[in-house]
Amino acid sequence: QKEVEQNSGPLSVPEGAIASLNCTYSDRGSQSFFWYRQYSGKSPELIMFIYSNGDKEDGRFTAQLNKASQYVSLLIRDSQPSDSATYLCAVRVDTGRRALTFGSGTRLQVQP
Amino acid sequence: EAEVAQSPRYKITEKSQAVAFWCDPISGHATLYWYRQILGQGLELLVQFQDESVVDDSQLPKDRFSAERLKGVDSTLKIQPAELGDSAMYLCASSAGGPATNEKLFFGSGTQLSVL
Numbered sequence: 767q768k769e770v771e772q773n774s775g776p777l778s779v780p781e782g783a784i785a786s787l788n789c790t791y792s793d794r795g796s797q798s799f800f801w802y803r804q805y806s807g808k809s810p811e812l813i814m815f816i817y818s819n820g821d822k823e824d825g826r827f828t829a830q831l832n833k834a835s836q837y838v839s840l841l842i843r844d845s846q847p848s849d850s851a852t853y854l855c856a857v858r859v860d861t862g863r864r865a866l867t868f869g870s871g872t873r874l875q876v877q878p
Numbered sequence: 879e880a881e882v883a884q885s886p887r888y889k890i891t892e893k894s895q896a897v898a899f900w901c902d903p904i905s906g907h908a909t910l911y912w913y914r915q916i917l918g919q920g921l922e923l924l925v926q927f928q929d930e931s932v933v934d935d936s937q938l939p940k941d942r943f944s945a946e947r948l949k950g951v952d953s954t955l956k957i958q959p960a961e962l963g964d965s966a967m968y969l970c971a972s973s974a975g976g977p978a979t980n981e982k983l984f985f986g987s988g989t990q991l992s993v994l
Contacts, residue, residue: 770920798981809969809985810921854920858981865911865934866983870920 769793770857770869778875785842787872789855792836799831799838800856800866810854814840845876880904882986884970890992896958899989902951903972909933911971911983912945912955921969927953960993967991 771790779785787801798817802810816822816829816838828841838857842849852873856866883902891897903910908929913921924943926934929950938945942961947953957964967990971983 800982809988811985812982815982865923865926867923868921870918
């Protein structure tokens with residue numbers, strides 16, 4: 767079982783719709799969770815992080831965390847074609863090893 | 879805005895040759911990471927440094943890969959000899975430390991390696 771699992775997609779949504787990206791993780795000791803966006807041929811850039819159960823909103827982005835279900839999601843409201851990218855979920859287990867463990871990413875396509 | 883610098887941007891080499899990648903993290907960032915990303919896949923941690931010390935190199939293929947950060951600033955990742963399966967994007971990232979809950983990684987532009 768992979769430590770961080772994501773559906774590879776592509777997830778296709780029309781412009782203006784809500785895109786919902788999901789991620790599950792296997793280590794119950796995971797403490798912090800990150801969403802990175804990666805355009806084709808570019809390096810990942812941080813969108814949001816969350817470490818408490820519930821929702822965290824930043825502009826059009828909302829991260830949702832449910833530690834009991836070991837599930838984290840990213841909602842993108844009013845999706846734009848410029849949101850088309852691969853979204854990487856990353857998890858940190860704070861045992862002194864602070865490196866992030868990444869999922870393989872979900873490719874999002876926003877159709878104009 | 880400060881950035882993580884990496885070079886070269888692209889590298890083409892033949893199988894069995896040696897290659898080296900360089901990374902200069904954001905000034906003051908004590909933690910430096912090397913990740914590898916094969917096309918269409920997620921990021922795989924190769925090595926993590928805290929200052930000049932290796933914190934985690936459990937996933938580094940030590941028979942051919944080596945990494946150093948001698949003065950705790952910039953870092954070099956070397957592959958010798960390169961194999962076809964090493965073709966990937968090699969990404970360097972740095973972080974300032976602080977609480978693990980919100981410690982953010984900043985990535986460089988990466989080095990795209992093609993082994994022929």
